Structures are given as structure tokens and as C-alpha cells.
Amino acid sequence: MTNSAPNTNELIDLSHRIFDGLVTYKGLPAPIMCDYLSREKSKEIYGNDYQVQIGKIEMVSNTGTYLDSPFHFDENGADLAALSLELLANLPAVLVDVKDQIKIDVDTFTGVDVAGKAVLVYTNWSQHWDSEQYFENHAYLTEQAAQWLVANGAKLVGIDSHNIDDTRGKLRPVHKHLLGNDVLIVEHMTNLARLPKNGFRFFAVPPKITGVGTFPVRAFAQVVVP
Template identity: 80%
Template sequence: MTTSHKKCSQMIDLSHTIFDGLITYKGLPAPIMCDYLSREKSKEIYGEDYQVQIGKIEMIANTGTYLDSPFHFAENGKDLSDLSLELLANLPAVLVDVKDQIEIGPESFQHLDVKGKAVLVYTNWSQHWNTEQYFENHAFITKQAAIWLVDNGAKLVGIDTHNIDDTRGKLRPVHKHLLGNDVLICEHMTNLEQLPKDGFRFFAVPPKITGVGTFPVRAFAQIVD
């Protein structure tokens, strides 16, 4: 007599909530959210017994937890509509715990097999989300780390901080090198401390929009026991 064992999966939400007035990146405008058609107004169309709400959002693409495609940094790079689902969903993933480090170099990754995987970088910086501290002296990946990740076959790099690059200057070498080699970026993540080091799958699927390089995602991990 054999006993079958069903695998159990757990979903971990890795995205921040977007709300009216949220500042994701200092200097960029916050989203404006309102009713296009309110429930009260809808009564005039559908009658007293049937109410609907249609929302209206005015929002830049770099809001909340978002995905960067190559088009974000290269005119001829792939935009959101060009990305295959294989790059956005069900990616094997690994977690790098560099909690409380600021400058994250290649030595933080060299013990990992990243080929074909999403590499999620846990810095614990998301604890400062929606505060002034979030924007200042944040953790970042170095250019040398980006080169190592590309050379070793990573498909996506995610981080729970204000920017994957050092924003104290104007240059963005990590964006340029990763996106220039078709390695996607997911920034402003959260809840990475809930993930195991490996053995999980990563999902970060944006809408299929042409001519846009960045957009919010509902990023999440699936852990299968």
C-alpha cells in the first residue's frame, strides 16, 4: 500500500502597497487615485439596486515595487510588451542575505549558483519604507557585482532598497550593465526576510504595455514544501 503526499505551497507577498500620495522615489510625483465613477454616481446609470466603482489613477511608471526592463535604459531594448513570461513568472530563485550592509560587492554572490535564476538581495532596507531615511545612504549593488551576476547567468536581480545603484552620484552602472545584458531588475521589494535561501520560485509580472520600460508589479514568491 502506497501513500501519496501532496506538496503544499506557500505564497509570500514581496510588494509594497501603492496608495494615493505615496512617494516611491524622491523628486518624482506621487500617484493620484480617485473615482472616475463613484458608487453614488453609478446609481444614476444603473439604479438604486446596482452600484459600481470605476477608479482613476494618475501615476508614473516608477511607483511602488516595480520591474525594470531593458527599454528603461536603452532606446532599442526590450520594453514590457517584449518580455517573455519565462522571464517574469515561475523563475527558480535564490536569496542573498546581506542585511545591514551598504555596499554589496561580488563576494556576496560568489558562493551561489545563479544561472537561470532570480537573485533576490535582502538588505533589510525596506524597514525604512515611506520615511525620509529610505532615500538616504541606502544599500546598493556595485558595478563589479553586476558584472559577476551577468557573467554567471542571472536572469533577474531584485532588491529591497531605494535603488539597486548607488544614488549619491549621477551614474547608474548596475542598471546599465544588467539591463544592457537583458537581466531584469525588481526594486523596492519587501518581506524578503520571510524567504528561504533557495528552493522557491519568483513571480513579478507587469502589464503588457508597449513603449514603457518600467511598471509596478505584484511580486511574490512561491515556496513548495
């Protein structure tokens, strides 16, 4: 009898890099990153043989690849600290490939099993990241699509676009329906083209912060490779 090789887990990074001056959402300030304690200055404390760096970051919570909790749209909703790890880590997930589509309607999801899963929407809009084009005429979900995802039991919805809603107006019905029904959102994702359609797990864990509704995450997928 021969033993088959064991399955291994491939980890796929789905997050953008955050750097000084990055504009994630037009109109919001870019992060400012600098040394609070530089390595050179640390010599005055620790001597020449032991140097450290302590960084200082000033930024809005909607920076980079970030997660929206219900508190983002409802003062009585769960904030980051109130979210259970079961909602943020090791979620069964499915990829919905709508590459190069702009308006993503309910028919896109019909027949897809989303119950209890993270639903990641691959639009390929992340190709425009860190450019002026990223902010204009971006891919988005319709209100009807959001209602369908809620009705069919999705736990989290992620997208590799500037916003899960159409930002040409003031209304945000997708945020309203998803977050209002405790369905989390991850926006500004990337690298979704590397994922299979199903059979992977999703992780997007923010810090445990009270009174904040959004924050950057290191989103990634765990894919079983035979």
C-alpha cells in the same frame, strides 16, 4: 504502507502597497487616486440596486514595487510588451542574505549558483519604506557585483532597497550592466526575510505595455512546504 502528506505551495507577497500620495522615488510625483465613477454617481446609470466604482490613477511608472526592462535604459531595448513570460514568471530563484549591509560587492555572490535564476538580495532596507530615511544612504550593489551576476547567468535581480545603484552620484552602472545584458531588475521589494535561501519560484509580471520600460508588479514567491 502509509501515504505521506502532499507538499503544498505557500505564496509569499514581496510587494509594497501603492496608495494615494505614496512617494516611491524622491523627486518623482506621487500617485493621485480618485473615483472616475463613484458608487453614488453610478446610481444615476444603474439605479439603486446596482452600483459600481471605476477608479482613476495618475502616476509615473516607477511607483511601488516595480520592474525595470531593458527599454528603461536603452531606446532599442525590450519594453514591457516585448518581455516573454518565461522571464517574468515561475523563475527558479535564490535569496542572498546581506541584511543590514549597505555596499554589496562581488564577494557576496561568489559561490552562489545564479545561472538562469532570479537573484533576490535581502538587505532589510524595506524597514524604512515610506519614510525619509528610505531615500538616504540606502543599500546598493556595486558595478563589479553587477558584472559578476551578468557573467554568471542571472536572469533577474531584485532588491528590497530604494535603488539597486548607489544614488549619491549621477551614474547608474548596475542598471547599465544588468539591463544592457537583458537581466531584469525589480526594486523596492519587501518581506524577503520570509524566504528560504533557495528552492522557491519567483513571479513579477507587469502589464503588457508598449513603449514603457518600468511598471509596478505584484511580486511574489512560491515556496514548496512539505
